[in-house]
Amino acid sequence: MTFFLIYGDDSVxxxxxxxxxxxxxxxxxxxxxxxxxxxxxxxxxxxxxxxxSIRPDYKVDSIATYNAIGRIIEAILNxxxxxxxxxxxxxxxxPRYAEKVVIAELQKKEPNRxxxxxxxxxxxxxxxxxxxxxxxxxxxxxxxxxxxxxxxSLMTDEYFGEKKVGRCVDAKDRLRKLADVRVKLTKDNRxxxxxxxxxxxxxxxxxxxxxxxxxxxxxxFSMRGLLI
Numbered sequence: 547m548t549f550f551l552i553y554g555d556d557s558v559x560x561x562x563x564x565x566x567x568x569x570x571x572x573x574x575x576x577x578x579x580x581x582x583x584x585x586x587x588x589x590x591x592x593x594x595x596x597x598x599s600i601r602p603d604y605k606v607d608s609i610a611t612y613n614a615i616g617r618i619i620e621a622i623l624n625x626x627x628x629x630x631x632x633x634x635x636x637x638x639x640x641p642r643y644a645e646k647v648v649i650a651e652l653q654k655k656e657p658n659r660x661x662x663x664x665x666x667x668x669x670x671x672x673x674x675x676x677x678x679x680x681x682x683x684x685x686x687x688x689x690x691x692x693x694x695x696x697x698x699s700l701m702t703d704e705y706f707g708e709k710k711v712g713r714c715v716d717a718k719d720r721l722r723k724l725a726d727v728r729v730k731l732t733k734d735n736r737x738x739x740x741x742x743x744x745x746x747x748x749x750x751x752x753x754x755x756x757x758x759x760x761x762x763x764x765x766x767f768s769m770r771g772l773l774i
Contacts, residue, residue: 548685548688548689548692548693548694548695548726549685549688549689549695549697549724549725549726549727550694550695550696550697550725550726550727550728550729550767550772551697551698551699551721551722551725551727551728551729552564552696552697552698552699552729552731552763553698553699553700553701553728553729553730553731554700554701554730554731554732555700555701555732556700557733558731558732558733558738559731559733559738559758559760560635560698560731561578561580561582561583561586561635561698562586562760563731563758563760563761563762563763563764564576564633564635564696564698564763565586565587565590566760566761566763566764567631567633567696567763567764567767568590568592568594568631568633569590569592570764571592571630571631571694572630573592573593573627573628573629573630573631574592574593574629574630574631574632574633575592575593575594575595575622575629575631575632575633576590576592576593576594576595576633576635577594577595577597577618577632577633577634577635578594578595578596578597578598578635578636579596579597579598579611579615579634579635579636579637579639579640580598580635580636581596581598581600583596583635583636584596593629595618597611597614597615597618598611598614599611599614606639606643608642608643608645608646608647609643609646609647609650611643612640612643612644612646612647612676615640615643615680616680619680619681619683619684622684622687623683623684623687628691629693630693630694631693631694631695631696632684632688632693632694632695632696633695633696633697633698634681634684634695634696634697634698635696635697635698636698636699637681637697637698637699638699638700640677640678640681641673641674641677641678643677644673644674644676644677645662645673645677647673647676648662648669648672648673648676649661649662652669678720678721681697681721682720682721682724685724685725694773697721697725701730725744726744726745726746727742727744727745727746727767727772728742728743728744729741729742729743729763730743731758736757737757737758737759738757738758738759738762739755739756739757739758740755740756740757740758740762740763740766741754741755742754742755742756742766745770745772746772748771749770749771749772750769750770750771751770752766752769752770
């Protein structure tokens with residue numbers, strides 16, 4: 547099993563679930579794109595790294611952060627270290643970081659350019675490739691090496707035409723389809739809920755929706771044979 551995509555709104559327990567999965571792994575590497583994870587990971591003894599680059603005015607430096615993501619993925623792909631689990635926590639903003647990279651390139655010829663225009667399909671295509679190709683490379687590498695990769699994403703509004711019809715994972719279709727396992731985390735009066743939206747055919751059958759505690763995904767993945 548390789549690529550798990552865990553998604554949900556803020557404060558539904560995505561990061562704590564993955565921390566506990568790392569604690570149960572032999573050689574994990576937790577890559578964080580969330581400032582709030584500093585406290586969460588402060589007491590762990592497994593490898594972890596924050597990839598956000600924060601400017602002196604406390605805003606995220608989008609280009610520096612995007613470059614940091616690229617460097618760490620490249621380093622993992624070329625490392626002799628045998629990680630059994632890799633977490634990339636907080637991928638929702640990567641397209642925004644990639645967009646800033648594209649705008650910076652456009653400004654070399656058009657210094658006053660501030661945005662990618664709605665009809666500039668070529669620049670949007672470049673932005674989408676910059677945002678997702680590094681993640682796809684990591685997933686493909688994991689398939690080859692037998693490493694488990696977990697990525698987390700927020701949710702976004704889903705529209706049919708101009709009508710809002712619900713909420714969905716904030717990731718492009720190409721990334722959703724690439725995931726071997728896709729789990730939506732929510733919270734209601736029952737507690738924290740895990741909805742298994744996609745699992746491979748060979749997985750042990752389980753309920754499509756379960757109440758989970760802080761170690762719930764670790765337990766559920768193990769019961770379904772997804773951590774082999």
